[in-house]
Amino acid sequence: AQTVTQSQPEMSVQEAETVTLSCTYDTSESDYYLFWYKQPPSRQMILVIRQEAYKQQNATENRFSVNFQKAAKSFSLKISDSQLGDAAMYFCAYSSPNFGNEKLTFGTGTRLTIIP
């Protein structure tokens, strides 16, 4: 079974600085998808960024980028120019093409605090 581990329960960063959230996963599959979801205080989960394992190029979405290290099974999220609105819980997630979305496995989350 796939597992997703987020070893940082909490992180904080000064506004306008850069922060990196860690995620590692365990799988025997060669093709899969990785996600970062954000859960702000409003509770609604929002997709931040998505990476396909067969793509070597790291995904980027504006101030958000990932460092995908397939061999190391690592998928970290970098937030540049942190803003107050980035304060949230961040969840790393994994899904397998063999099972689809019903097997979306989440990590335990990292609470990110932005210091003004």
Add this chain to the structure above:
Amino acid sequence: DTAVSQTPKYLVTQMGNDKSIKCEQNLGHDTMYWYKQDSKKFLKIMFSYNNKELIINETVPNRFSPKSPDKAHLNLHINSLELGDSAVYFCASSPQLTGAGEKLFFGSGTQLSVL
């Protein structure tokens, strides 16, 4: 217009009661899900429905029953509520079940407190 809406946002009830949470999506998606987020923020899937057919039931007690009157709705009925059922329940949808790389659209959650 809210893409995935669930009601109520908060639900406080006594142990042993039966309650329902409603979910509706206006995205035309084929698949809907229920997730449970416990007090430690851990998210785990409970059910998924594809075209009104239950696809998966992840070791969820049979006191929980999803009901889908049509493709746009997936309600969650809970019988004989227990203290351990207290959690935040999220409804979500996606265009297809088999699209593993697809984005999930989540509702804003229902915080259930069982006293």
